[in-house]
Amino acid sequence: MFRQGIHRCMRLYSPSLELSKGILNRNGAAYIRTCYSSQKRLAATSVSNADTLKKPDMFCYQCEQTKSRRGCVTVGVCGKSAQVAALQDLLMYVIKGLAVHANRAINMGIYSSEACDTFVKKAMFSTLTNVNFDQDRFPEYIRQAVEYRDEFRAPLIAAYTKRGEPLCEALTQGPAVWKPEKGYDDMEYLENEGHKVGVLEDQQIYGPDINGVRYMTLYGIKGLSAYACHAEALGENDPWVSKFIYRALDFLVSAKKAERFDLGLNLQMALDVGATNLRVMELLDKGHRRILGTPTPTDVCTTPKEGKCILVSGHDLVDLHTLLKSTEGTGINVYTHGEMMPAHMYPKLNAFKSLAGHFGGAWQNQKIDFATFPGPVLASTNCVIEPLRSYRDRLYTLNDTGIHGVRHLDLHNPTQMKQLLEHANSLSGFDSKTAKKYDDRHLVVGFGREVIAQHADTVINAVKSGDLQRICVIGGCDGSEHKRNYFTNLAKSLPSQTLILTMGCAKYRLNTINFGTLGNTGIPRLLDMGQCNDSYGAIMVAKTLADILDTDINSLPLSISLSWFEQKAVAVLLSLLSLGVKNIKLGPIMPAFLTPGVREALDEKFGIVPVDIRHPDEDMDDMFHN
Numbered sequence: 001m002f003r004q005g006i007h008r009c010m011r012l013y014s015p016s017l018e019l020s021k022g023i024l025n026r027n028g029a030a031y032i033r034t035c036y037s038s039q040k041r042l043a044a045t046s047v048s049n050a051d052t053l054k055k056p057d058m059f060c061y062q063c064e065q066t067k068s069r070r071g072c073v074t075v076g077v078c079g080k081s082a083q084v085a086a087l088q089d090l091l092m093y094v095i096k097g098l099a100v101h102a103n104r105a106i107n108m109g110i111y112s113s114e115a116c117d118t119f120v121k122k123a124m125f126s127t128l129t130n131v132n133f134d135q136d137r138f139p140e141y142i143r144q145a146v147e148y149r150d151e152f153r154a155p156l157i158a159a160y161t162k163r164g165e166p167l168c169e170a171l172t173q174g175p176a177v178w179k180p181e182k183g184y185d186d187m188e189y190l191e192n193e194g195h196k197v198g199v200l201e202d203q204q205i206y207g208p209d210i211n212g213v214r215y216m217t218l219y220g221i222k223g224l225s226a227y228a229c230h231a232e233a234l235g236e237n238d239p240w241v242s243k244f245i246y247r248a249l250d251f252l253v254s255a256k257k258a259e260r261f262d263l264g265l266n267l268q269m270a271l272d273v274g275a276t277n278l279r280v281m282e283l284l285d286k287g288h289r290r291i292l293g294t295p296t297p298t299d300v301c302t303t304p305k306e307g308k309c310i311l312v313s314g315h316d317l318v319d320l321h322t323l324l325k326s327t328e329g330t331g332i333n334v335y336t337h338g339e340m341m342p343a344h345m346y347p348k349l350n351a352f353k354s355l356a357g358h359f360g361g362a363w364q365n366q367k368i369d370f371a372t373f374p375g376p377v378l379a380s381t382n383c384v385i386e387p388l389r390s391y392r393d394r395l396y397t398l399n400d401t402g403i404h405g406v407r408h409l410d411l412h413n414p415t416q417m418k419q420l421l422e423h424a425n426s427l428s429g430f431d432s433k434t435a436k437k438y439d440d441r442h443l444v445v446g447f448g449r450e451v452i453a454q455h456a457d458t459v460i461n462a463v464k465s466g467d468l469q470r471i472c473v474i475g476g477c478d479g480s481e482h483k484r485n486y487f488t489n490l491a492k493s494l495p496s497q498t499l500i501l502t503m504g505c506a507k508y509r510l511n512t513i514n515f516g517t518l519g520n521t522g523i524p525r526l527l528d529m530g531q532c533n534d535s536y537g538a539i540m541v542a543k544t545l546a547d548i549l550d551t552d553i554n555s556l557p558l559s560i561s562l563s564w565f566e567q568k569a570v571a572v573l574l575s576l577l578s579l580g581v582k583n584i585k586l587g588p589i590m591p592a593f594l595t596p597g598v599r600e601a602l603d604e605k606f607g608i609v610p611v612d613i614r615h616p617d618e619d620m621d622d623m624f625h626n
Helices: 002-007 036-052 082-108 114-125 135-163 187-194 199-233 239-254 263-292 317-327 338-345 363-372 414-426 449-454 456-465 482-493 505-509 532-548 567-578 596-606 616-625
Strands: 015-020 023-031 298-300 309-313 333-336 355-358 377-379 395-398 407-409 443-445 470-476 498-502 526-528 558-563 585-587
Touching: 082 114, 082 135, 082 187, 082 239, 114 135, 114 199, 114 239, 135 187, 199 239, 199 263, 199 317, 199 567, 199 596, 239 263, 263 317, 263 532, 263 567, 263 596, 298 338, 309 317, 309 338, 309 363, 309 414, 317 333, 317 338, 317 414, 333 338, 338 355, 338 363, 338 443, 338 505, 449 456, 449 532, 456 532, 470 482, 470 505, 470 532, 470 616, 482 505, 482 558, 482 585, 482 616, 532 567, 558 567, 558 616
Parallel strands: 309 333, 309 377, 333 355, 377 395, 395 407, 470 498, 470 558, 498 526, 558 585
Antiparallel strands: 015 023, 298 443
16 A cells, blocks of 8 residues: 555655545654664665765756766756756755745745745746756856845844844754855855755755655746746736745755655645646636637648748747737748747737748757758747757847857847847848748647637537547657657557647647547547646646536546656646646656655555556556556
8 A cells, every 4th residue: 555655665764654635644653663774774875875976076867868867967968067057056055045034034924025036936947957058147046046035034033133032943054044155256166065055965864765755846846936937927926826935945944854854744745836836827827818818729830931030949928929029010930949839829929920830849859940940049948958059149048048158138128129130130031942841741739728628518428429438648848768759659559539638849749640530529639738838728628527527537538648858847747646636657757856665655646657668558558447
């Protein structure tokens, strides 16, 4: 049973756990003593291993592609340098210290700062995989974090003094009091400070199991912060989200020792991150529809038009909207790339004549796509890769995205926007001969939750008649590994009595395949719901169908195969788990930060298992019979 699975997590130092109300809770009546000697041996081994790697160039295991499926120790597979990794670790450390102050100040009602709330989310966004590789940007992030922390500190000290009480211990140590003794210009000093506060240092304290869960929580917070930044750009914000972020980070730093070492409480905090991310995705969903209109099924042109051009990659549709307004009537055509393709499903974006079509594929192909595109390229958010020389001088980063030596652009700055348009006009653009080299692929996006809801009766009747036997969600991230062909093969193996919902850049594993329609319903079997954050729409569809059928999500003929890559996907996964969704298949491989013991525990509680990359047909059979 699940509790036995927890016992097999060999490095627990906390009260035993039991299931209560569907989630993990503490049971203070007893303590785990199972395999105590093994715990000590394994803990000692983990410390010994940490000592061996004590001075690696770096250690990062936050994404799916991490080196040897254990951790990047010299340079990130993503391209992140050891210096950037250390600066990001230091930034997160200082933000935790800020959170210790903010959580207390807000709860005491003595100070709050919307500017700080926004900064924290943007700063954490900058540490996501394939977002910011520019080492020169991080000292400023760190400086701002310290300044915001000290803004909270002054009124806290005054409040404690007024009460005649000493500062609580959490405010007197660790990240709460870190200061840059050599300033913010000494990069070597800041890098050395970052080496003191990373994953391995925490692992020596907590052991691999608990530390992995704590970092899952941290990576989930990073993911929800990224989504919150997108929502805020659309004018959607819930102050409660920032309050939760501060509370969760404060828990990781200053909760009572017994609580910080309690696997159950750490897992519960991870689920709380998922629940909060669900609220953030709801805000983002609302903002997109309010500003850009309700998604509608749309054919996307992939054949370039003759003329000057600009390519936009990433996720931020507000950036695209800003650019389209500036290019309208200029003769400059704008193309989407990667996760920007769902822009075409929004009526208020599609109304711009300058939105000419889509160019290229998923993010990992950008070294080919960007190199062959004859105009400037904008990287609005993740994922961006260290560019080739052939297009480095045509690449711009936006927002919290950054690459050292690549121009950073503010689209809201009229002078910089003018320079971008001049750059586009100075380049060749597509001529008639070049444009004809690209075949038009039949790509359709825009099957949002509203569209599917309109056909709910048809879907329900198909379920009752047997014409629809299963709804399969195959979505999430894409990546360069051949292992990700699993998701293509899984989709191909599904019988004709299935609907496939996809979202995120995982769509590129599916969207060139003709899956036909579902029986006589006229509904395409492959329904592209949009970006990764549109997984919220898939959840709403599942809830709607469950309500109509008077059942719960886990009783629906529904299977989920989630393709994960980075921290946004971690946040989405935690959202699904927070809803109690079971039997998710995760791949192409499981996260390196989850140890076998924790994975087994999650399997026994939620039925979450890795995909079988070699046997997708067996996974398909399992979906239909379990």
